[in-house]
């Protein structure tokens with residue numbers, strides 16, 4: 001078996017710097033706070049951190065609008081604080097990757113200030129400037145954050161293009177100077193010792209050069225209305241596909257792959273850095289070794305609910321589409337989505353469902369990305385006052401609800417809070433102290449702290465309580481570290497007809513692990529076809545013990561049974577919502593079939 005790279009073995013933990021730990025008491029997270037919490041992360045058992053943007057920014061899109069790529073915003077600290085954070089993380093064997101917002105800058109970036117200053121400015125062509133059509137924008141393209149994708153600049157009477165907010169003008173990646181400047185940014189951070197980058201929205205890097213219109217005839221408002229009115233998951237799927245098709249000319253142009261190749265070549269010159277893209281299309285792996293090492297399995301994250309059949313279908317589809325040499329990457333939450341706990345809750349078994357989801361993340365084949373606060377079961381917080389929205393998207397949705405859809409203020413507030421992203425960005429809950437120990441008492445935090453910190457959803461409380469979510473998480477992370485099969489092992493589905501239980505094997509040469517996750521509130525009786533599993537890797541002809549039946553030799557982890565106990569597999573009884581991981585004795589041991 002080939003040696004695994006560090007990012008194949010690692011569990012990543014995403015930190016949203018504004019919300020992790022406030023070191024100076026101003027209500028906003030910072031590097032001083034994050035550095036102090038590194039011991040906690042080390043004890044938790046993660047291997048790498050992804051930092052969302054911490055660069056100078058007017059914060060129109062919570063930092064994804066960068067006004068200086070090579071500095072730290074004063075509210076988070078200084079470059080020296082950043083260096084200190086990285087070096088202290090490295091001392092604890094924790095790698096650090098940073099967000100690279102590549103498609104657009106802030107409108108306050110000096111490059112844009114120069115570019116907009118005159119048609120003849122040498123940086124004019126660093127952004128996408130076009131003439132209008134008799135008082136109208138150059139074409140009918142939309143910004144995915146609402147409204148036209150073109151903004152008229154009065155000074156020069158031309159329009160600039162922005163796929164996101166008008167405060168986020170798109171860079172012109174067809175200009176080689178832009179490419180050089182952005183690659184210099186990459187060098188700057190690699191020289192400072194970062195271990196890689198999460199590439200923000202690469203699919204939006206290029207748009208149709210001839211500005212052709214979308215074939216979608218309905219307007220953005222109509223498509224949002226259809227999404228709003230969809231009642232079944234089928235209708236929601238169709239409505240969101242229709243909405244996506246509105247942007248078909250503005251995303252996923254083939255040129256993007258050449259940029260990814262360039263980035264990969266550059267990062268490779270520094271050693272073993274990793275690139276993970278905010279995309280789910282396996283084509284971003286290139287030939288498997290020349291573009292991004294990791295792309296996210298977003299279809300799993302976006303599933304309305306997690307059910308065994310969907311997970312099996314998802315895995316079989318994803319794994320079969322990976323080019324040779326590429327590696328899967330799973331996540332169930334980030335700063336743009338609902339928190340795992342809230343997303344998969346049914347109102348009755350929320351805690352059990354959250355544990356199953358997280359167990360799934362840590363047992364599937366591929367690199368897991370976890371989101372801060374998942375480990376203590378943080379939930380979405382729906383704001384109850386529209387003036388408290390910090391995410392532009394929530395503000396826009398609120399206004400649309402009232403002005404376009406005619407919703408009542410209460411309904412508009414609820415929908416905007418649900419569809420916007422403030423809900424999953426609230427401060428980390430460290431203790432039962434005021435402000436959940438995120439900021440000192442008396443500080444006004446940038447988003448409100450979820451009041452459930454006082455009811456057990458906090459780190460300190462859960463460290464002290466046996467059976468807590470945090471304990472569950474730490475135990476699984478420990479197990480993942482100590483069981484090579486959970487990182488390197490192949491993936492093989494068992495009992496594929498089971499509606500409620502997901503059962504699979506993770507196999508390496510000298511270890512076979514059985515994972516069973518029961519998604520139902522009823523006990524299940526499983527007849528696992530391990531005979532079949534054994535036969536997928538034929539025994540050597542000389543092996544006399546080949547026909548011995550398989551047994552689960554040892555429980556390594558279970559929510560319901562004692563570690564170390566045995567479990568028969570012919571008739572395996574699984575408790576409601578049980579998570580079971582057992583080492584299986586499949587005599588004889590033989591070279592496992594690897595899907596690497």
Ligand code: GLC
Nearest residue numbers: 061064101164200201278336
């Ligand atoms: C990515 C980020 C999101 C941001 C957008 C524009 O999707 O994850 O938070 O709003 O890019 O930069």
